[in-house]
Amino acid sequence: MAQFIMSYCIVVALLALAPICFSNKMQAKGGHLNPHYYDHSCPQLQHIVKSVVAQAIARERRMAASLLRLHFHDCFVKGCDASVLLDNNGSIVSEKDSKPNKNSLRGFEVIDQIKAQVEKACPQTVSCADIVAVAARDSTVIAGGPNWEVPLGRRDARGASIQGSNNDIPAANQTFNTILTKFKRHHLDLVDLVALSGAHTIGNARCVSFRQRLYNQNNNGQPDMTLDQLYASKLRSQCPRSGGDQNLFSLDFVTPFNFDNNYYRNILANKGLLSSDQILLTNNHASMQLVKQYAQNVQLFFDHFAKSMVKMGNISPLTGSKGEIRQNCRRINSY
């Protein structure tokens, strides 16, 4: 009899605990994001993001690139927590004014539009950080790139870090090792670096981001031989030695709006626009091998890109009771 009562108690205890375990999973506690996080609380989310992103890209094709980059610049500073979206206010110094972002990072109005529609459909439920992650995926797909399920359940930061933005986001003129170190700090490896750099298959860079490659000469007065000289002279005509800092150039001059593997083919032809693109070929054997493989095998690039985007999207999310669900992506809820 005592044995029967004991077994009965254990079964009752297990049944009582089951919903708690289940709901913990859905709440993304302990940093585990989950693609089905909003399935019940905001089933309209995926549809809203996709349709607003599609309209924005139909208005301006470059927007796919801008939204993809926004997620990268969010995740590399304090994790994927929408800190990049905060405007200057009170004690908050906006990351929008940092060196990598100023006059460069775009797409904030599109995120505002998505957030407004999502708030109407499911008030105070979906974080801005999750909206940015889904918008980056949808942008990639619309531009012709791979699809992936976006793990969700991030919450929004109550602060920004302009210092982090200046220091943690890699710059185009940094060495291979410095850039790789910045990736490794976020547990992203060399494969992630080479695959994610493939995002430069779409979008633009300003003259100021690569000018030094066009006019730098080595000790013997020779130009940068890792840059095709005909391509360089075309670039020079629109990117003079001084002035024209904001002039725009396609990162992939062959198919600037298509998410494909032409970026890697350009690098093999010494026509990578940024120094950080070209050094994937010249400064490390393992990354050179990957550039060659991706140039030959678009499916391999797509598979690695999708996996690396999920890894990047997992950088230090705020979950559980950390952070908040912002009502307006540009401001924290109360000061």
Ligand code: HEM
């Ligand atoms: C590996 C280190 C990286 C460096 C040094 C780098 C640097 C840059 C620079 C300098 C620009 C041009 C900015 C301007 O002139 O306004 C740019 C544009 C861009 N970057 Fe990167 N980037 C890196 C990695 C990434 C990653 C990981 C992604 C996304 C997964 C990404 C996505 C983009 C996109 C899509 C654009 C074009 C944006 C637009 O047209 O609005 N980049 N990047």
